[in-house]
Amino acid sequence: MEVVVLFTMVIGLMLIGVPIAISLGLSSIIFLLALSDTSMASIAQTFFQAMAGHYTLLAIPFFILASSFMSTGGVARRIIRFSIALVGHLPGGLAIAGVFACMLFAALSGSSPATVVAIGSIVIVGMREVGYTKDFAAGVIAVAGTLGILIPPSVVLVIYAILTEQNIAKLFLAAFIPGLLAALGYMITIAIYVRIAKGQETVRERASMRERISAILAVWPVLIVFFLVVGGIYLGWFTPTEAAAIGAAGTGLIAYLNGGLTHVTLLKSILSTASSTAMIFLIVLGAGFYNAFLALSQVPQDISMLIVDAGFSPWLILTVILLLYLVFGCVMDSLSMILLTVPIFYPIISVLDFGLSPDETAIWFGILVLIVVEVGLITPPVGMNLFVINSMDRETPITQTYLAVMPFVLSDIIRTAILVIFPGITLFALRWF
Numbered sequence: 001m002e003v004v005v006l007f008t009m010v011i012g013l014m015l016i017g018v019p020i021a022i023s024l025g026l027s028s029i030i031f032l033l034a035l036s037d038t039s040m041a042s043i044a045q046t047f048f049q050a051m052a053g054h055y056t057l058l059a060i061p062f063f064i065l066a067s068s069f070m071s072t073g074g075v076a077r078r079i080i081r082f083s084i085a086l087v088g089h090l091p092g093g094l095a096i097a098g099v100f101a102c103m104l105f106a107a108l109s110g111s112s113p114a115t116v117v118a119i120g121s122i123v124i125v126g127m128r129e130v131g132y133t134k135d136f137a138a139g140v141i142a143v144a145g146t147l148g149i150l151i152p153p154s155v156v157l158v159i160y161a162i163l164t165e166q167n168i169a170k171l172f173l174a175a176f177i178p179g180l181l182a183a184l185g186y187m188i189t190i191a192i193y194v195r196i197a198k199g200q201e202t203v204r205e206r207a208s209m210r211e212r213i214s215a216i217l218a219v220w221p222v223l224i225v226f227f228l229v230v231g232g233i234y235l236g237w238f239t240p241t242e243a244a245a246i247g248a249a250g251t252g253l254i255a256y257l258n259g260g261l262t263h264v265t266l267l268k269s270i271l272s273t274a275s276s277t278a279m280i281f282l283i284v285l286g287a288g289f290y291n292a293f294l295a296l297s298q299v300p301q302d303i304s305m306l307i308v309d310a311g312f313s314p315w316l317i318l319t320v321i322l323l324l325y326l327v328f329g330c331v332m333d334s335l336s337m338i339l340l341t342v343p344i345f346y347p348i349i350s351v352l353d354f355g356l357s358p359d360e361t362a363i364w365f366g367i368l369v370l371i372v373v374e375v376g377l378i379t380p381p382v383g384m385n386l387f388v389i390n391s392m393d394r395e396t397p398i399t400q401t402y403l404a405v406m407p408f409v410l411s412d413i414i415r416t417a418i419l420v421i422f423p424g425i426t427l428f429a430l431r432w433f
Contacts (some may be wrong), residue, residue, distance in 0.1 A: 002325070006222060008032050010340065021279070024286030025300070028293045030062065035423055059108055060155055061277040062244030067114040068269035069251040070105065072260045078219045079104050083249040085215035087207040088188075092194035095132065095140045096187045098123040102144035103183045106151040107226055112334075112377055116145035135397075136193070139404025143186055146374040149178040149334060152318065153240060153247075156373065159284065159298050160366045163291070163342045166359070168240045171231050174430045175365045176234075176373060178419060187410040205302075221257075225250035242305050287339040294343050304351045313350035317324065318365075318420065322372050329376020337373050345369075356423060363430065364423050368416065375412045378405045 006027055011024035070076065083097035083104070090096055098119060106115045120141035127137035149156050152172035161168040207215070216223075229247040232238040238246065255261035261269075307317060330335050349365045350358060419426055 002031065006290075007340070010290075014336065017037050021282040021286040022340070024290045025341065026281070026286075028286070028289035030407055031293050032289065032296070056158060056241055057281065059153070059158055059168075059241040059244040060280055060402075061156055061273055062241070062248040063153055064114075064119040064276050066244070066251045067118075068272050069248065069255045069261065071114065071118045072255055072265045072269060075222055075251065075254060075258075076101070076105060076122060078124055078215075078283070079222060080119065082215040082219040083223075084209040090191070092187075092190040094123070094127050095137075095194075098140055099144040099147075099183055099190070101188045102141070102225065103147050103151055103179070104222070106145075106148035107153075107230060107261050112145045112148035115148040120145070131351070133306045133404075135404040136197075137400045139189065139408070140186075142401060143378055143405050143408040144183075146377045147179060147182060149374050149377065150162035150175055150182060150367075150370050152176055152233070153244065154370070155280070156338060157366070157370060158240070158289060159335065159338055160342060160369065162284070163287070163338070164346050164362055164365065164366065166362050168429055169236070170359075171363055172230075172233055172240065173364055174367050175370065176429055178367050178415070178426055179396060180418075181415055181425075182371070182374070182412070185415050186408055189407050189411045193397045207345040221250075221254045225254065283335060283339065287343075290339070291343050304348045307348060307352075314354055315420075317348065317352060318368075319356075321349070322368060322416065325369065325372040326375060326379075329373065329379050334373045334376055337376065342369065354423065356427075358408070360427055360430070364426050368419060371412065371416050371419065375409060375416075379411065 009027045010023045013027065014020055080101045083100040084094065087096045087100055089091055101119050101123065102115050105119055106112075119139075124141055127140070128134060148154070152175050154172075154175065157171050158168060160166070161171050176197075191316065207258070209426075225247060228236075228250065229243045233240055233243045233245065239377045252261060255265075269403060325337060325341070328341065346365070349361060352361075354361055354364075357366060
């Protein structure tokens with residue numbers, strides 16, 4: 001009952017506009033002081049351990065800084081030009097190129113909102129000019145931007161790894177194939193849509209070899225940084241934190257050489273990174289107190305034992321948990337869902353038998369959680385990416401954008417079902433390497 005009251009209190013504070021960090025931290029501290037022998041000294045110790053005990057947290061500011069450099073250095077335009085040269089000739093080519101560009105941008109930024117802003121500010125206008133409706137153009141980028149939460153590296157995946165004490169490099173590796181399947185599903189959805197909805201974009205001519213070579217030459221520094229960061233993590237050359245630092249340095253150099261990184265933009269990028277990092281770290285700190293209370297109460301462990309003793313099917317329990325995430329996604333942002341629910345749901349999943357090793361179960365569950373959290377970014381009424389798109393495109397009512405993303409939500413649900421039924425797809429790359 002105490003945990004239920006705490007959870008309700010946190011949700012209630014968030015609904016009235018209290019920042020999630022304060023909602024989590026203040027509520028948990030009150031419960032720790034009132035319902036246990038916890039002292040202010042131990043609160044201070046928890047404060048220190050939550051921030052100093054995770055070297056991996058350093059990856060977050062580097063990924064945010066890399067995203068900022070990419071936005072200011074003209075990288076997005078080069079990625080879009082490269083994407084159009086590769087897939088622009090396909091039916092729905094510009095929309096598919098937008099998805100492809102989001103996938104590449106997400107692989108270096110690790111952020112959904114940053115991906116939506118950088119790619120959407122250019123592609124949406126272009127899509128309208130070639131015949132797409134306003135709502136579909138906005139919907140495509142809102143959906144493709146969700147790849148930022150799944151395509152490695154991912155800031156949210158870093159948080160999940162810290163909460164569950166899993167290896168981040170292995171999580172990044174496991175997320176790669178589901179991320180590619182997400183992009184492929186969106187492209188297939190676009191191809192079906194343009195065939196059904198006549199009068200959308202006309203098919204472009206295939207780019208000439210010269211145009212493709214020119215696009216590759218324009219984007220090759222970005223591709224090198226991409227392969228260095230992602231490949232370096234997968235091949236064991238760097239830790240995720242080191243790779244994030246290399247990504248920030250590489251994108252910063254590209255932005256400087258392109259003339260987009262000046263004293264003014266550098267200061268702006270650093271201040272923006274500091275602000276975003278402080279917000280995330282404060283949330284992680286609040287989650288540290290929340291987890292401390294859950295550990296003290298032993299409620300997650302008790303629920304796990306209760307479920308095991310009741311004899312429920314592990315697959316039924318997993319399905320219910322994923323459905324709950326879809327519901328939570330309608331009223332909560334992705335980071336809130338991860339921080340509030342993983343400390344409760346993960347102990348339950350960890351004691352269930354899916355025919356996998358404990359580490360494989362944790363990694364597989366983490367990818368599934370990220371996918372359904374990803375869906376929450378585009379579902380009403382609190383779809384973060386939809387609000388970002390709406391702030392960029394005031395002419396399109398957000399209700400129309402809601403309708404435009406529904407076919408893509410169906411694609412996400414089908415992909416989730418496939419990955420639930422066949423865990424080997426998620427774990428294939430992990431087992432191979």
